[in-house]
Amino acid sequence: xxxxxxFNLYVFMLATFVGYQVISRVPPLLHTPLxxxxxxxxxxxxxxxxxxxxxxxxxxxxxxxxxxTCASINVVGGFLITDRMLRMFRRKPxxxxxxxxxxxxxxxxxxxxxxx
Amino acid sequence: MTPTAVLLSLCYVVAASLFILCLRGLSxxxxxxxxxxxxxxxxxxxxxxxxLHKDIIRYxxxxxxxxxxxxxxxxxxxxxxxxKMPERxxxxxxxxxxxxxxxxxxxxxxxxxxxxxxxxxxxxxEVFLGFLTFNASLMAYAKLQGLITGAPITYKGQxxxxxxxxxxxxxxxxxxxxxxLHPAVFYAICATGLVVGITGVLPIGGxxxxxxxxxxxxxxxxxxxxxxxxxxxxxxxxxxxxxxSSGFLLSLLMxxxxxxxxTNILFGAFGTDIAPTQGPAVTKAYNEATxxxxxxxxxxxxxxxxxxxxxxxxxxxxxxxxxxxxxxERRGVDVKYxxxxxxxxxxxxxxxxxxxxxxxxxxxxxxxxxxxxxxRTDAVIVVGANDxxxxxxxxxxxxxxxxxxxxxxxxxxxxxxxKRSMNxxxxxxxxxxxxxPNTMMVLGDAKKTLLSMTAELKDGGH
Numbered sequence: 001x002x003x004x005x006x007f008n009l010y011v012f013m014l015a016t017f018v019g020y021q022v023i024s025r026v027p028p029l030l031h032t033p034l035x036x037x038x039x040x041x042x043x044x045x046x047x048x049x050x051x052x053x054x055x056x057x058x059x060x061x062x063x064x065x066x067x068x069t070c071a072s073i074n075v076v077g078g079f080l081i082t083d084r085m086l087r088m089f090r091r092k093p094x095x096x097x098x099x100x101x102x103x104x105x106x107x108x109x110x111x112x113x114x115x116x
Numbered sequence: 117m118t119p120t121a122v123l124l125s126l127c128y129v130v131a132a133s134l135f136i137l138c139l140r141g142l143s144x145x146x147x148x149x150x151x152x153x154x155x156x157x158x159x160x161x162x163x164x165x166x167x168l169h170k171d172i173i174r175y176x177x178x179x180x181x182x183x184x185x186x187x188x189x190x191x192x193x194x195x196x197x198x199x200k201m202p203e204r205x206x207x208x209x210x211x212x213x214x215x216x217x218x219x220x221x222x223x224x225x226x227x228x229x230x231x232x233x234x235x236x237x238x239x240x241x242e243v244f245l246g247f248l249t250f251n252a253s254l255m256a257y258a259k260l261q262g263l264i265t266g267a268p269i270t271y272k273g274q275x276x277x278x279x280x281x282x283x284x285x286x287x288x289x290x291x292x293x294x295x296x297l298h299p300a301v302f303y304a305i306c307a308t309g310l311v312v313g314i315t316g317v318l319p320i321g322g323x324x325x326x327x328x329x330x331x332x333x334x335x336x337x338x339x340x341x342x343x344x345x346x347x348x349x350x351x352x353x354x355x356x357x358x359x360x361s362s363g364f365l366l367s368l369l370m371x372x373x374x375x376x377x378x379t380n381i382l383f384g385a386f387g388t389d390i391a392p393t394q395g396p397a398v399t400k401a402y403n404e405a406t407x408x409x410x411x412x413x414x415x416x417x418x419x420x421x422x423x424x425x426x427x428x429x430x431x432x433x434x435x436x437x438x439x440x441x442x443x444x445e446r447r448g449v450d451v452k453y454x455x456x457x458x459x460x461x462x463x464x465x466x467x468x469x470x471x472x473x474x475x476x477x478x479x480x481x482x483x484x485x486x487x488x489x490x491x492r493t494d495a496v497i498v499v500g501a502n503d504x505x506x507x508x509x510x511x512x513x514x515x516x517x518x519x520x521x522x523x524x525x526x527x528x529x530x531x532x533x534x535k536r537s538m539n540x541x542x543x544x545x546x547x548x549x550x551x552x553p554n555t556m557m558v559l560g561d562a563k564k565t566l567l568s569m570t571a572e573l574k575d576g577g578h
Contacts, residue, residue, distance in 0.1 A: 005234045008345055008353055015354040018136060019361035025143040028369075028457055029477055031464030032201060034142050034362060035333055039208045041135050041155060042359035045215045045340045047166045048347055052222040053181055054172030060222040065177040067218040070211040072185025073192070075163075078208060079156050080193035085201075086152060088471040089145040091478060 033085045040078025046071035120168050127165030128351035134158030135355055139362070145477055162351055198472040199429045202329060202461040203260045209332040210253035216339035217246025217306070223346060224302055236296045238345035240289040243302070244309040245339040251313025253332045259322055260461055266322030274319055281312050320381065323426075323503065325461045326370045327381050334363025366463050373457035373483075375509075375519035402538070405556035407565060410532045411572030413556065417494035417530075419450040421486065423523055424466045425459050427500015427536065427562055436566035437499055438473040443573045453479055454486045454523050456504035483521055493528040498549075500534060500562050506547045517545055531555040534562045 026034050049071050053064025117125075134154045141151015172178070196204050220243040224231075231239065258264045285308040292301050320328055337359025344352030371378055414420065422437055441451045453475065459466045467480055481489075490496065498505055505525040508515040525531055526549055533550060537559060549555055558565050 004348055005232075005345065008348065008350065011350050012341060012345075012353050012357050015132075015357035016361050019139070019358040020365060022136060022139045022143075023358075023362045023365050025140070027144070028455070028464060028482055029467045029480060030142050030145065030148060031366060031369075032205075032462060032468045033148060033464070034139075035205055035329070035366065035463060036201075036208070037138065037142060037152060037155065038333065038337070038359045038362040039205065039212060040159070041138065041355050042212050042337050042340050043215075044131075044135075044159070044162060044352055044355040045212065045219060045343055046159075047162055048219045048343050048349065048352060049181070049215055050163070050166050050178055051169055051171050051347070052219050052226075053177040054169075054174055055222075055226060056173055057222075057226045059225045061174075061177045063218040063222040063225075065181045067215040067222070068178060068181025069185040069188070070215040070218075072182050073189040074208050074211050074215070075159055075189070076186040077189030077193045079152065079159070080190065081196070081204065082152055083149065084193065085198075085468055085471070086145070086149045088198075088468070088474075089148070089477055090471075091145075091476050 029089070030086075033082050033089075036078055036082045036085065040075055040082060043071045043075035043078055046075055118170070120170070124165050124168055127161050128349075131158040131162035131165075132351055132354045134161070135358060139358060197432075198469055199432050199434075201468060202325065202465060203257055205462055206253050206257040206260060206329055206332065209329070209336045210250050210257065212336035213246045213249025213253060213332075213339055215246075216336070216343050217243050217250060217309070219343055220246060220346065221306065224299075228296055228299070231296045233293050235346050235348075237289065237293045238342050240292055240302070240305055242339055242342035242346055243306050244285055244289070245335050245342060247306050247309030248313040248316070249332055249335040249339055251310050252317050252328070252335070253313075255314055255317035256325060256328050256332060259317070260325060268321045269318040274315070278312065278315055281308055281315070284308060285312070322461070323458075324374075324381050326458050326463055326465075327367050327374075327378075329462045330363050330366035330370055332363070334360050334367060337361075337363055370458055370463060373521065374517075375521065400551045402551050403553070403556050405532070405558050407558060407568045407572055410556055410558050411569055413495055413530050413532065414444065414449075414569065414573060415447075417444075417449060419452075419493045419495075420444055421452045421454050421490065421493050421496045421528070422499060423454045423456075423496060423501050423505055423525060424470070424499045425456075425501025425504060426461060426465075427502075427534070429460055429465065429469060430500065431536075431562040433499060433563040433566055434469040434473040434475075436563045436570070437470070438475050440497075440566050440570045440573070441475070443570050447573070451479065452481055452486060452489070454483075454490075455480050456483060456501070456523065459501055459504055483523065487524050490524040491527040494530070496525050496528045496531045498525065498531065498533045498535075499566070500536075502535075502547055503545060505549055506545065508545070508548055512548075515545060525549060526552055526554070529554065533557050534565050535559055536561065 049064055049067035052060050053068050135158050138151045138155030141147045220239050224239055259266050285305050288301050288305050337356045341353055341356030341360055344356055371381055444451050455466045503517055505523050507526050509517045509520040509522040512518055531554055550557055
């Protein structure tokens with residue numbers, strides 16, 4: 001029987017490799033949205049903050065409350081601001097279409113492009 | 117496992133896969149927004165699922181925190197201008213670090229008697245990294261905002277002190293792992309994290325901020341990861357690892373783009389001891405040009421490349437750049453933008469600003485994709501960039517930026533440099549480009565200069 005912490009180390013290792021692979025495909029064009037997006041995702045510490053704030057321990061409740069506040073700022077603010085940024089990245093219709101989009105992604109027309 | 121616990125675990129599995137798909141979407145601008153929606157859904161599932169957790173027995177503090185945090189988050193994201201994005205990212209890392217650190221303190225105060233050795237170690241790392249990220253990000257914010265000087269602050273034995281404090285924290289942690297019931301030691305680790313956060317960023321100069329911000333991103337992720345180990349929560353481990361590897365990769369890319377090692381940036385205090393013996397270059401002759409002179413050059417040009425730098429962000433000139441480019445394009449000129457990986461104060465800074473000004477992203481080119489074009493270009497307009505166009509990086513082994521990949525701007529027929537004054541830039545390195553015969557220096561606020569250049573093109577006609 002593998003100890004829990006060994007199992008968790010496996011999870012960590014695999015997630016790090018997946019993260020490295022996925023993120024190395026992000027073009028420099030989108031590095032700022034990447035930072036603000038991963039920041040929103042790391043707001044997942046909200047999950048841990050919720051448990052601290054919802055406990056029956058007084059100090060834990062107060063610290064948890066502050067942590068929930070901070071993490072919510074990152075989750076809500078992070079996703080909103082990343083979306084605001086990504087909305088700005090668009091191709092001009094009629095702009096020189098000779099160059100392929102950076103990143104080499106197949107130029108499928110997806111919902112993301114035509115919104116506004 | 118109770119049925120609720122099974123449901124919660126399944127929620128986390130779904131959320132983790134959605135996070136990975138979210139990041140995958142960011143591999144191209146066409147898929148990015150759809151990807152982000154997946155991330156939002158994942159977060160929603162994870163949070164709602166957590167409310168079912170057996171250890172949550174009251175909701176008042178939770179509701180209050182979520183309401184306050186969401187209100188602040190909405191307010192900040194709605195009003196902040198794009199030019200302030202590095203500051204806002206630095207600030208959000210501070211929040212992320214603080215959240216992890218406080219969760220760690222809460223966990224310790226609740227569970228100290230029941231902690232295993234491994235969990236104690238994870239908790240210690242969590243609070244150390246969390247508080248370190250918190251203060252380091254606030255320092256980065258203060259440097260970006262100009263609250264403290266952007267220049268490196270150094271003193272004798274600085275690196276020794278920093279390394280000693282770091283090792284001291286690790287020693288304390290080892291002690292605590294074997295005997296967790298020493299609150300004083302635990303809080304000493306917290307305090308050390310706070311102090312190292314400040315002293316570690318002091319010697320790093322403003323021009324190295326892209327690396328510092330990426331590193332803080334990585335630390336915030338690792339702190340979340342440590343939280344996951346301490347609580348035995350895989351979703352935290354996965355998300356923290358994604359964030360951590362993203363920050364790490366970005367810091368690697370940034371330091372590679374400056375041809376410098378991590379250690380050099382962290383301990384180098386770049387820009388301090390550039391000896392004044394570098395030569396009295398200030399007295400060298402340069403061509404100061406008027407807007408009319410620059411306009412005349414542009415009127416005779418068929419191809420123009422813009423090279424934006426931090427100065428464009430400072431004077432908020434991105435829309436003025438776009439206007440000048442538009443009027444050039446109306447005259448049939450081929451316009452491109454050359455974006456250096458470390459231009460600005462965070463990864464991708466210039467791309468976001470130009471996107472805000474409606475510049476289509478196909479016109480933005482990386483170093484490798486545009487560097488051969490300069491020799492075939494009639495005019496280059498350098499908007500508040502300095503080190504990334506400094507030929508010394510290629511020619512002068514004595515220069516502190518020697519070896520950094522830079523744009524071959526000097527190869528184009530004429531170079532128009534928009535700059536506030538003839539003072540050397542942020543890094544304090546003299547730039548030979550400004551003194552070349554084919555370079556015109558148009559001094560003053562970049563935005564005003566660009567606006568008058570646009571007007572000049574209109575007035576002058578063909």
